[in-house]
Amino acid sequence: MLTKRQLLVLKQIIRSYTETGQPVGSKALMAQLPVHVSSATIRNDMAALEDEGLIRKTHSSSGRVPSTKGYRFYLDNLVEPAAVTPNEIAAIQQGFGGHFYKIDEIVAQSARILSNLTNYTAITLGPEVTNLKLTGFRLVPLGNHQVMAILVTSNGNVESQLFTLPPEVGSDEVEKAIRIINDELVGLSLGEVAQKLQSEVPGLLFKYMTSPDGFLDLFGNVLRKAAEERFYVGGRLNLMDYLGDSDVDQLKRLLAMMDNDQGSQRQAFNTLLGPLHDSHIKVKLGSELTPDVLENLSLLTANYSVGEHGTGMIALIGPTQMPYSKMIGLLDAFREELAKRLTDYYNHFDQ
Amino acid sequence: MLTKRQLLVLKQIIRSYTETGQPVGSKALMAQLPVHVSSATIRNDMAALEDEGLIRKTHSSSGRVPSTKGYRFYLDNLVEPAAVTPNEIAAIQQGFGGHFYKIDEIVAQSARILSNLTNYTAITLGPEVTNLKLTGFRLVPLGNHQVMAILVTSNGNVESQLFTLPPEVGSDEVEKAIRIINDELVGLSLGEVAQKLQSEVPGLLFKYMTSPDGFLDLFGNVLRKAAEERFYVGGRLNLMDYLGDSDVDQLKRLLAMMDNDQGSQRQAFNTLLGPLHDSHIKVKLGSELTPDVLENLSLLTANYSVGEHGTGMIALIGPTQMPYSKMIGLLDAFREELAKRLTDYYNHFDQ
DNA sequence: TTTAGCACTAAAACCATTTGAGTGCTAAGT
DNA sequence: ACTTAGCACTCAAATGGTTTTAGTGCTAAA
Numbered sequence: 114m115l116t117k118r119q120l121l122v123l124k125q126i127i128r129s130y131t132e133t134g135q136p137v138g139s140k141a142l143m144a145q146l147p148v149h150v151s152s153a154t155i156r157n158d159m160a161a162l163e164d165e166g167l168i169r170k171t172h173s174s175s176g177r178v179p180s181t182k183g184y185r186f187y188l189d190n191l192v193e194p195a196a197v198t199p200n201e202i203a204a205i206q207q208g209f210g211g212h213f214y215k216i217d218e219i220v221a222q223s224a225r226i227l228s229n230l231t232n233y234t235a236i237t238l239g240p241e242v243t244n245l246k247l248t249g250f251r252l253v254p255l256g257n258h259q260v261m262a263i264l265v266t267s268n269g270n271v272e273s274q275l276f277t278l279p280p281e282v283g284s285d286e287v288e289k290a291i292r293i294i295n296d297e298l299v300g301l302s303l304g305e306v307a308q309k310l311q312s313e314v315p316g317l318l319f320k321y322m323t324s325p326d327g328f329l330d331l332f333g334n335v336l337r338k339a340a341e342e343r344f345y346v347g348g349r350l351n352l353m354d355y356l357g358d359s360d361v362d363q364l365k366r367l368l369a370m371m372d373n374d375q376g377s378q379r380q381a382f383n384t385l386l387g388p389l390h391d392s393h394i395k396v397k398l399g400s401e402l403t404p405d406v407l408e409n410l411s412l413l414t415a416n417y418s419v420g421e422h423g424t425g426m427i428a429l430i431g432p433t434q435m436p437y438s439k440m441i442g443l444l445d446a447f448r449e450e451l452a453k454r455l456t457d458y459y460n461h462f463d464q
Numbered sequence: 465m466l467t468k469r470q471l472l473v474l475k476q477i478i479r480s481y482t483e484t485g486q487p488v489g490s491k492a493l494m495a496q497l498p499v500h501v502s503s504a505t506i507r508n509d510m511a512a513l514e515d516e517g518l519i520r521k522t523h524s525s526s527g528r529v530p531s532t533k534g535y536r537f538y539l540d541n542l543v544e545p546a547a548v549t550p551n552e553i554a555a556i557q558q559g560f561g562g563h564f565y566k567i568d569e570i571v572a573q574s575a576r577i578l579s580n581l582t583n584y585t586a587i588t589l590g591p592e593v594t595n596l597k598l599t600g601f602r603l604v605p606l607g608n609h610q611v612m613a614i615l616v617t618s619n620g621n622v623e624s625q626l627f628t629l630p631p632e633v634g635s636d637e638v639e640k641a642i643r644i645i646n647d648e649l650v651g652l653s654l655g656e657v658a659q660k661l662q663s664e665v666p667g668l669l670f671k672y673m674t675s676p677d678g679f680l681d682l683f684g685n686v687l688r689k690a691a692e693e694r695f696y697v698g699g700r701l702n703l704m705d706y707l708g709d710s711d712v713d714q715l716k717r718l719l720a721m722m723d724n725d726q727g728s729q730r731q732a733f734n735t736l737l738g739p740l741h742d743s744h745i746k747v748k749l750g751s752e753l754t755p756d757v758l759e760n761l762s763l764l765t766a767n768y769s770v771g772e773h774g775t776g777m778i779a780l781i782g783p784t785q786m787p788y789s790k791m792i793g794l795l796d797a798f799r800e801e802l803a804k805r806l807t808d809y810y811n812h813f814d815q
Numbered sequence: 816t817t818t819a820g821c822a823c824t825a826a827a828a829c830c831a832t833t834t835g836a837g838t839g840c841t842a843a844g845t
Numbered sequence: 846a847c848t849t850a851g852c853a854c855t856c857a858a859a860t861g862g863t864t865t866t867a868g869t870g871c872t873a874a875a
Contacts, residue, residue, distance in 0.1 A: 174869045214627065361704065501848075504851095
């Protein structure tokens with residue numbers, strides 16, 4: 114069993130190490146601890162902590178650094194969130210100034226704000242609405258056989274895509290197709306729409322169109338884009354600051370992962386962030402995560418809720434030696450602020 | 465005056481240095497040169513080249529590396545473009561496989577192809593059409609006071625933007641505004657449109673709308689997006705490979721410049737790449753360029769022409785020690801291929 | 816249980832020496 | 846008038862030994 118003083122020692126080792134990045138020795142601790150004991154006493158406590166596997170030495174005569182187990186223990190038992198400063202609140206407010214046309218713009222902006230605030234890397238994910246409905250579908254002919262397909266969902270998101278019609282398709286056919294979509298699919302949830310798109314709709318279209326395949330492709334495409342989760346990343350380049358000069362390889366892998374905008378990115382983020390959880394804020398240490406992607410890094414994830422409009426997620430990637438209390442406090446304030454902004458947006462919308 | 469053999473020596477020094485990155489000494493050269501002379505003779509030649517400022521030593525007893533002046537001389541007089549390999553041609557063909565809906569998609573894809581091919585960083589710019597015309601403008605109401613504005617230009621580019629109408633604007637007003645736009649502005653060049661948007665149009669709109677300001681803003685916004693030049697960057701992350709581990713600062717500046725998608729990026733690229741030139745391919749050495757942005761790097765720019773559809777530009781950023789003959793050959797082949805693809809696209813369009 | 820004292824450890828910094836790749840120069844050879 | 850062998854010389858880089866420094870663990874006394 115650990116004594117109270119030993120816990121203090123552990124806490125201070127982590128605090129000091131996250132600040133300076135240097136292993137911390139018994140003499141230095143002596144000055145920093147609230148209780149005043151000699152360095153020899155602290156050494157004894159440190160030996161106990163080392164026996165528990167909470168701290169370790171970098172070499173036989175060095176100061177101590179926290180082990181993964183030590184961080185874990187600290188995060189689970191010892192850390193206390195720090196209050197956000199007025200400066201930070203002001204920065205958040207200012208970041209959210211300006212007008213937004215889409216929810217996604219707010220979510221994207223929040224990744225930027227968060228990364229600016231922390232100098233780490235932020236990932237945000239919009240509120241996930243399970244019962245999102247299709248509220249409208251348009252095809253706008255633009256001449257030269259080009260049409261723009263526009264799909265609107267019940268959360269106000271708009272997805273559009275340009276498309277070139279095969280020359281044999283007549284405008285009357287297209288009109289009928291749109292009518293079918295609007296009669297049959299509008300008002301249903303996106304899941305139902307996707308299902309019907311497989312089953313009934315092709316048959317219906319066949320009655321009125323000679324070759325509905327291209328049209329189905331197009332619609333399916335836009336639908337997929339509207340339904341899929343979009344991650345926004347802010348401060349990718351901050352990685353370069355806190356990933357030591359070493360490990361260029363990891364840096365490249367991470368940047369590449371954030372750079373490409375393909376499905377693989379979404380997949381990677383999904384497994385990385387994990388599903389929505391019910392605790393407000395969760396800290397995962399890189400070495401605890403499945404593969405070596407985040408070695409030496411930590412991942413903080415936080416949920417936010419926009420009432421019936423769903424629940425979303427924000428995440429922060431930073432070095433394992435980060436000032437956790439500060440970051441946890443910040444993230445907690447930020448999730449509430451973001452939730453408020455989004456609620457406001459929806460209200461303004463519904464009114 | 466330089467002798468023939470001295471030119472050979474210079475050429476080989478550059479070849480060898482661009483391959484290995486190591487200063488090259490007289491003994492090594494002895495084995496590589498087509499003429500067989502002793503190392504002492506080569507040393508004499510090297511001394512002459514050094515007197516001319518074409519090569520220099522990294523320290524008093526080291527091998528030689530090309531100086532900026534040496535590279536310049538080599539590029540102006542000695543370099544001979546290498547032929548592209550069948551492999552490379554195949555890679556280009558494959559990269560251009562698949563279907564494109566917009567010119568910009570082709571241009572963006574070409575940046576990716578070029579960077580994959582070279583492992584450097586590619587920047588591409590679409591054909592600049594001075595007499596681009598406005599061929600259509602639509603406003604699609606989507607419910608909830610949202611409208612999507614769509615603008616089509618004569619090169620087939622489509623620009624769209626979501627917009628929220630102030631509640632006091634009626635749908636009949638909007639319809640009238642669209643009619644005015646289509647009557648007055650469609651068919652004019654974008655420049656003329658922008659001009660009229662300042663002069664006549666506001667007055668016209670005032671007759672039919674109570675508050676045309678928001679509408680004018682919207683239209684101006686989309687117009688600006690359609691008119692502005694878009695740069696596409698491929699292989700940003702390759703910078704990390706060829707910018708030595710040193711100079712992390714420069715790396716960050718460059719990545720940041722390529723990352724942000726704001727107007728400042730366009731500005732930076734514009735001054736960096738310079739105006740369209742008439743020589744097919746131009747090589748600028750980093751140290752020759754205005755400030756220190758590209759220290760140790762080279763910038764290759766090439767023009768391509770799509771007949772009456774305008775002229776565009778592709779650029780390649782790589783280390784100053786790059787295999788110029790290979791890269792110049794490659795870039796030359798690529799510009800022709802890209803021109804062909806774009807011509808095909810336009811033809812298919814016009815037909 | 817705490818503390819002073821001391822022997823001990825390993826990294827890091829310092830310094831001198833050696834090695835190696837390359838040079839310039841001179842004097843002889845063609 | 847070139848070319849070349851030979852040699853003294855230079856500097857960066859590697860090698861190796863010493864010192865310094867920041868820490869440790871352990872023991873014995875308070």
